[in-house]
Amino acid sequence: MSHRTSGEKFYFGWYIVLISCMITLLTVGTRLGIGPFFKPMADELGVSRTFLSFVISVGMLAYGAGMPVAGKLVERYGTRFVLLSGLGMITVATLWTIWTADTVSFFLAYGILLSFGLAFTSPVAMTPVISKWFTRQRGRALFYLSTGAMAGIAVMTPVFQWLIGWIGWRDTLLVLDIVFIVILIPSAIWIIRDEAPAGTDLLPGQLASSHLSQTLSANQMIPLVDWKGALRTKPFWNIAAGLFVCGFSMNVLGSHGVPMLTDHGFSEMTASFGVGLIGIVAVGSTVVLGSLSDKLPRKNLLSLIYLIRGIGFLLIAVVMTPWQLYLVSVMGGLAWAGSTALSSAILGDVYGVRWVGVLYGWTYFVHQIGAAVGSFLAGWGYETFGTHLPSFGLTALLLAAASLLSFYLPVQVRYANHLQPSAHSSVSGSR
CATH class of the missing domain: 1.20.1250.20 (MFS general substrate transporter like domains)
Known part of the structure; x- marks a missing residue:
């Protein structure tokens, strides 16, 4: 596929930005759209709000700790490897979560493994590849990545609420994992590529x-x-x-x-x-x-x-x-x-x-x-x-x-x- 230069009709880097926004929407929406899950999880598992808040808090730390790891692996093995590794962890964590009623297993699966996997599909994993593909419009491209994060809050919170009311929180997590699989696998194979064309999106005379x-x-x-x-x-x-x-x-x-x-x-x-x-x-x-x-x-x-x-x-x-x-x-x-x-x-x-x-x-x-x-x-x-x-x-x-x-x-x-x-x-x- 031709990458096209910025002077032509459409620069291939914008496809990467678009799919990165979609991945960010799912990732940040999952991480920050916890509210609709809160009461159903607490009621079904029979735990207090303090315990569930503790699980979420540890998850936030695991999410943050996974980001420098993901960044280092992107540098060494590439974005595709990191995204697919993250997808593997998300899938294992999701299945583990929906099949368990034990609070310790729930803590390990939902609190730690899912959060660590989401770090591998977070904006930290996507920022390096976008930065490689954009020079002239790098700020604009990265702000669009932030737009994906904001859209995650806007879209996923009401969607989660609707799905939980329809099929329950466990099946909602399963549907979420299927969506991750459908989007991430083809994107990582055919769209996300670390090798940017010479000159990236610079116009003549700007270098x-x-x-x-x-x-x-x-x-x-x-x-x-x-x-x-x-x-x-x-x-x-x-x-x-x-x-x-x-x-x-x-x-x-x-x-x-x-x-x-x-x-x-x-x-x-x-x-x-x-x-x-x-x-x-x-x-x-x-x-x-x-x-x-x-x-x-x-x-x-x-x-x-x-x-x-x-x-x-x-x-x-x-x-x-x-x-x-x-x-x-x-x-x-x-x-x-x-x-x-x-x-x-x-x-x-x-x-x-x-x-x-x-x-x-x-x-x-x-x-x-x-x-x-x-x-x-x-x-x-x-x-x-x-x-x-x-x-x-x-x-x-x-x-x-x-x-x-x-x-x-x-x-x-x-x-x-x-x-x-x-x-x-x-x-x-x-x-």
């Missing part, structure tokens, strides 16, 4: 300006001998702290949003649609934010995202009617996307693209620690206080703190348009 921009921006960055040097600088920890709160907030909502809303008197479908609406709106806002991130200071945009998200957490815990829920969901969706994409871009601005992969990997692991802590604390808080209000209030406070930390990140320098500032921005004096 020289791209190199010039990299030379200019290198003089503005915080110099590092190796990636460990970033651990001694404030921007790294500001970003890591923000991503901790990002993971905390996303999984408080993903794991406990639907149960909280049903406890407040909303029907299961209304609650699921309310949470899913956040993802629907976030799909569009991701594209807009991708454009704005090249025009506005990224640290200001990241700060605003955290602030709006914090306000949304306060409001969603006190809404009384469906229209209020949907209004808050729309507002939250506008700020739900972009925090991880902006964080990785800022890491590149501050420390250079050479180190962005390993630094983003470690900060995303911190994100997953936040996810584990948030998911567990929300379940523990409900059983301790009899309400989700303390956990959602705490989340709002943490997001306000993340907003403040992000505001004090360095500001990227911008160059002339012909030097492609969106791909090669850097930072000014603040260190």
Whole structure:
């Protein structure tokens, strides 16, 4: 199959982006769309919300721990090997989960093995191949990958709720695994390919300006001998702290949003649609934010995202009617996307693209620690206080703190348009 250059009608790299978005939709939707499973699993297995929150929390850690492993295996064996390995683990974990009623086996299968397998089909596995295929439009392509993650929340949460009501949670997991098989096997064999054409998607005359921009921006960055040097600088920890709160907030909502809303008197479908609406709106806002991130200071945009998200957490815990829920969901969706994409871009601005992969990997692991802590604390808080209000209030406070930390990140320098500032921005004096 001809790869086509960017000057022709369609560049083959966009097929890779499209299928990567679909895989990301399934993966992130499975990982963050836990809410509809929560009560049915707890009731059928006869476990407490605290125990199930613990299982989910460990799963978040396993998901995060699997990401650097997946990244290393992509480098050594290629994307196809990692995707098919992940599919194998997902299939084994799914069958193990639906055939067991033992809580220890459930913990090992659903909590650990499924989560580790999902890390192998996560955006971390897809980012390297997209980065190889795109130079001129790399930011746009990676933001589309984030759109797949947002679509996962929007699509999978109500779909899971509908399927669980129809066939039960065990058969819903089986259907999910079949969908993974149908999409991943042909995609890994015929579409995903690590070898990009020479020049990727660059237009004639852009290669020289791209190199010039990299030379200019290198003089503005915080110099590092190796990636460990970033651990001694404030921007790294500001970003890591923000991503901790990002993971905390996303999984408080993903794991406990639907149960909280049903406890407040909303029907299961209304609650699921309310949470899913956040993802629907976030799909569009991701594209807009991708454009704005090249025009506005990224640290200001990241700060605003955290602030709006914090306000949304306060409001969603006190809404009384469906229209209020949907209004808050729309507002939250506008700020739900972009925090991880902006964080990785800022890491590149501050420390250079050479180190962005390993630094983003470690900060995303911190994100997953936040996810584990948030998911567990929300379940523990409900059983301790009899309400989700303390956990959602705490989340709002943490997001306000993340907003403040992000505001004090360095500001990227911008160059002339012909030097492609969106791909090669850097930072000014603040260190």
